[in-house]
Amino acid sequence: MNNPYLPIPVRLTKNFIETEDRLIHTFTLQFLKEEDENSFSYMPGQFVEICVFGKGEAPFGIASSPTESGFLKFSVAKVGVVTTALHAMQEGSILGVRGPMGNGSAVEKLKGKNLVIIGGGFAFTTLRSLITYILHPGHRGDFGELTVIYGARNPGLLLYKEELAEWEKRSDINLVCTIDVPCEGWNKRVGFVPTCTKEVAPCSDNTYAIVCGPPVMIKFTTPVLEELGFSPGQVFLSLENKMKCGIGMCGRCNVGGKYVCKDGPVFTKEELDRLPPEY
């Protein structure tokens, strides 16, 4: 029997300070064994439990894309025991990874559609995975127009700045970054994500929206999408309930009868509307 609790050993090859406030680091991990790397197949939207030996485990969305082979990437905010330990970790250290977990099937449903991807704060990580996946030459043709709206409190808190700059140059993606309040040196858009969405979101015909961010952002963005004509079935959300096992057994991540770890973390708004608001 395969033991779903045993982590796959990985090496931390890069511990990169991602944001100006230094509270988010991006970690690059490489498998110790080649067979592990080969058997680890994932899709954007999935997550893993990262294990810091001696400190415990915590779930993180995969920020790298399956189209980028040889490593896994995560961006992690420092909040508690595991995340603090991770931030202090030396490059070269051994960590563990359990997964991939969650349903990665959402991507299939997005094929053939125009997409508007809306992210705020550090929840942008799994959206990076999705965007990178879509922009891959092998996949770009499977999807229609791509609009990305990404908001942060200030420019220093935007993740993946180099990539954002590259995406801005491309014609097959319309990237709109916004910050909450004006700031010196920022000559782009200012304003909250919901307002920005109202202004730049594409027509809802044959379009799906993927929303990932803090609860407040989600709360105010979903009504905007509804106004723009997006039906609940056209809106995808990713939930972040507290998790431990990641495999539907420990009983803590449920929203109604659904387990976020096993049945999610990505749900359509239509699915969530049928569940109690416990997220």
Add this chain to the structure above:
Amino acid sequence: MIIKKSELSSFLDKLTGQYQVLAPVKKGLEFYFQPISSGVQADLSYSNSVTAPKGILFPQSETLFNYDVQGETADMQECLDTGKKVIFGLRPCDAKSLVLLDKVFHGEKYQDPYYLSRRANTVLVGLGCGEPRGTCFCASLDGGPFGTEGLDLLLVDIGDKYVVEVVSEKGASFLTGASLPLAGKDDRAAAAKAKETAFQACTINLEGLKEKMDVNYDDPVWGFLHEKCLGCGACTYSCPTCHCFDILDEVKDSTGCRVRNWDACMFPLFTLHGSGHNPRPTGKERFRQRFMHKFKYFVDNYGAFACVGCGRCILNCPVNIDIRQVLADIKAGGDEK
């Protein structure tokens, strides 16, 4: 087959050579399932144990694996328990609870090797309930004082001896070599008679409960049902069907172990996010979760109520929250009566 009460302890003695035998043992006023080294320690004169024997297969605390991480290597040692066990004299409700736990721990995509390996290596010898407690309501939950679901063998007390009924193949092969005398016609008649009376007592009316719970998430009833609940773990930790757990690390120098401990949906920390946000912020949501999980979500996911009617939560609740009353109130709905 028959086991004479006078020969029970020697029967158990023989088993202890081949198996780890766990049986009800009296400590103070209470009974606990514990490993016994000699047959005389077992005391079957019990109504039920304080905590459920599920803890034998899914311990309150267990090490999942040990590890030693040094430089370039991570050495991990799984701690699977594959020892042969017999749980002797467990009540039918507790056996049935294991069938429910099987559904959780044997998922479609993932299987829990710790629970399942213990489960596969354990023989369950049940003891029918000639005298159910006043708090028992197993017969309303697809079981009964002589229910056999989940069991390998069932003992029926007929006075000075037990009639042994074979329930599963595992039970049958367990008995080969035991050379027990066969049950006579009178014994079988006595066993049948013992069963008749017990059933009626253990019922409550659950009709319409699930249908009600499909639509009552916002019912005002939740606003007052939870009020006196203290938010402790006395109910969930004694319940044979509760399966929530936590996973954490314990370390000594470079070696450590990953441990899992029972956890409970009644504790606020259970769902508290790292950000401070809590999807179930008050006692009301947590109390509703406990009942929704048992009587709606579990039914939706696995087709059965996650309660076997053992009545432990009734006996152990420090403020006498009685699940039978709670279910009746849920069905009635609305404001406080």
Add this chain to the structure above:
Amino acid sequence: MQVASLIQDAAKRLLAEGQVELVLGFSEGSLPLRSTPGFVRRPEDAVKLIWDHTCENNLAVYLLKRKSKTAIVAKGCDTRAIVTLIQENQVDRNNLYIIGVPCTGMIDRRKVEALLEGQELMAARVDHDQLTVEGKDLEKTVPLAEVLHDTCKACTCPNPVIYDELAGERVPEKPAGDFNGIEAFEAMMAGERKAYLAEELSRCIRCYACRQACPLCYCEECFVDCSTPQWIGKAARTEDNLLFQAVRVFHLAGRCADCGACERACPVGLKLSLLTRKMVKEVKDLFDYEAGLDLERKPVLTTFAVNDPQAFLVKE
């Protein structure tokens, strides 16, 4: 008049006049010798309130974080907890109406169970100071005094310390505290005591019912739940169970109301009062202080007197 009707009348009046929004009392439980906390909000529901020898819970635990005007039915020991909660600014006296009840002791169900030779308790009744209990085919009558909780037997404060009205006549008080229950425990040698506690606490299932039932265990984050740093192992292991109770008792030094709520809540029947009462005794011996007896007297651990014993500062 019966105490229960006095309570009911008070509750009805307070609710009808709008003086309080809620009356916390006791109502009929679902099992013999059990009551359950009753939350009454409508005058017509006041009849649900009862008073007898089963009203063992300390309802002061429900006062924490309550904003609206509340009345509470409180025994002597319960009022001691309330006094401490007021002193610690956890309860606003102005929002509280205390229906004090002089108490003659609460029945310890475990003592009753012990009488029943393994049979289930089917029925019980109290006649004057005799308790009659029935099992399936056995009936026993014993003096009520024999089956009271140990904390009740030793109680020196059966009459409410503060109240807005008293339901019933004051009862005679014992002149001085007796710690009979814990003497044997104190007399043990250290090693013996440790072994005894370890054996007892090996049964603890870390359900925290004791903590949750205690009105004075109200910390936002209890030390057992703290993860940075983690003070104590989370697994239900004997050493950690011991540490949990030891630290809990220290956190309650000079605060414990000696009400026995923790012990009554414990599903595995641990004699937690051995520890809590030992601490009560230590504090009394050292500082001549008993928690919650006097609203005006400063809580012992917040004050300093020149003649305080200092044995714990200097090793003598």
